[in-house]
Amino acid sequence: MNASVTLEHLSFRYQRKTVDALHDLTYHITPQQITAIIGPSGAGKSTLCAIITGFMPQFFRGQVDGTITVNNHSPITSSVIAMLPHVTLVTSQASSQISGVCFTVAEEVGFALQNLGLAPDIIRQRVTDALHAMDIAHLAERSPFALSGGQQQRMVIAAALALQPPVLVFDEPTAQLDPPAVEALGVTLKSLATRGHTIIVAEHHLDWVATFADAVLVLDQGQLVARGTPSHVFDMYPQKSGRPYGIRLHSYLMQQGICAPTHTIQTIDQLVLTPPPDLQPPVVAHMAPAIATPILQIENVHFAYTPDTPVLNGINMHIGAGERIALLGRNGAGKSTLLRHLNGLLRPTTGIVRIHDHDIARRAPGHNAKHVGIVFQDVRNQLFAATIRDEIAFGPRTLGLSANEVQRRVEHALTTCGLTDVADIHPYDIAPARRRLVATAAVMALESDILALDEPSAGLDEASIQQLVHAIDDTTARGRSVVLVSHDLNLCAAYTERVVLIKAGRVAIDSTWQALTRAELQLLDDEVGLPMGHAVALRHQIDTSTPLGRHLCNPMALR
């Protein structure tokens, strides 16, 4: 396999649109490498992925200008099926890529091969190989719908691998994955590139790009604005590409004289620490009151969906006014179950959850929304109104507020989440990243005592994350609390002060990020990984209470 992808003055404009989604792109994607396509939401990344795999102009109608060749074939003049031996696409929403007609994972992985009419023995061998490559052979007989999001993602990648195309295109493959799965995906794609595949990945996760990509293209408004190796692009064009957390940390440490200046840093593993002998600890502003008044108390909460499968095994914790808490844990540790106890969607088997000293289980969840508002991960389950303004107004209206108060809250949420310019259009007419902000604004408008956000940064670009952070700042500045359930540990370390780790249905760690002991760091690393600075501290065996340790764990280092 030695398949390249060549774009020459490639432009694409969707039918009934007045602006090009892609404009005059010329680039040669080198074979047997991982090429990352980055850029803000709406930059044209997904469009480029779709055009490479033959979806334009047959599936998505529009005007194509210029040329593109994939493994010496033109996807513009060929159908998707004709391009399958050369290139295949994996998109971010794994659940939507399940065919729906296969009853086992093995059938799903071999479905395309069956449709292409390959011989049964070849199909069986390819399915076995693909399942092993994605480490899901043990799931072969499970229903595709019974898998977790991460497992489904691995299954759809296995289905793509089974086709054995020389070019594989991934559109935001890490969006649904936890940190170990993100890392594993990078290793897998590296291995595929080594074995001769050409890998193209559209991705928002800049640290993943910095670690695993060989080349980076930066798109903005459909145009190619920067290209080169990751270190070249991130060093030379940070305004266009965004800054990976690794580079932020490196820059901070350089400013403090802890790290030598270099322009070749790609990953945190390459950091060499040379702290001056008189290094002073950083002055860290507390984001929340030192002693926060508890507004929600969870006392010895046990919960089981069925009697023989306990999920929560005696949770004790409290949430104080104005606190920012990162709620972490492996998939299946009980985070989502605990989240549903905060507003009474689930009621403890034993134990009690109190908000302002009232048992939360005594009221319907809808009544508890003024105390605890939750934004769930899949925002499609929330949005229904004709305009973004109406969507945000729905919550305050259900609380029975006056029209003036509803309007005040809507305008405030629109401004805080940067949605004023799109307030009167349909939520599905904006980019998915901003749609997540709509869901956040809709719950923010409840002005609940606690705002809980489940994976709020999944699939968000840099600008949207900054808007999200602004919303979090605004919430806590008003004395309300924020609980983040997130796989993005750097985001958590940069913008929360307290970390709660759930392990096997119990609170295994409840501490501030700065006060984590080495044993706690090790446990956190084993369970969910660590933010960059903490990882460096653990790797170099640096005590987090020393000035150097404090600098490494300083939230400002990641901002």
Add this chain to the structure above:
Amino acid sequence: MQAGWFDRLHPLTKLSWAITVAIAAYITPTPWGAWVMMGVAIATPLTSAQRWPMYRTLFGLFVPIALSLFIIQGLLFPTPGYGRIMLGSYSLELGGLYVASISLARIVALGSGLLAVILTTTPSVLAQALAERGMPRSIEYILLMALQILPDMRQRTHAILEAQQARGLIITALPSRIKALIPLIGPLVVGALIDVEERAMALEQRAFASTNPPTRLQQIVDSRAQHIGRTLMFLTIGGLIIARVSGVWS
């Protein structure tokens, strides 16, 4: 577990068997027809390796129905001339019990025949068997998709309910439930519409529109004897219908 005789039959043979037994139970004019067909249907699992799961399901399914039928018909069905049984202050009409037994026989014949097919044939094998007899692939897709999508939709509905309650939706009294319909149905419909585009892309990527004949990994065994058997069963069904409609058998 080794497959039983019934398990090894071609899916269309099993389906034909279930349909024949059910139609015969309903169409034969004498009660004996229904009772015999019920006996045949109940005996069918004996030829399957799945006999005990089948009997457990049959028992759980039909015993409550039987009790309801006998109690309701026995107590409330007036049948002068049939006599009655006194149970304390209650009287059970013998005629009512007779009607209940015929109704039960027909329900059991229909249900247990179909249950035998369902428990011994995977949906994909049944759809494959139908596709091999000329059913369009699009219909095969819709049939299989419908079976899989229902649990997914149920989970989705639950997730929507949680998401809306988490932002203040109250669904306790009837008026609030009526008001909740739009925020609950809206995301379900919009989500389904978005899924359609993404799933269509996925099907393109899985070569669903390929003009090549698809490879079937599972070979469904058929035989001349089964073919003759299916023909005879269809002839039997046709004969019963003609006899009943023409008044020969009334």
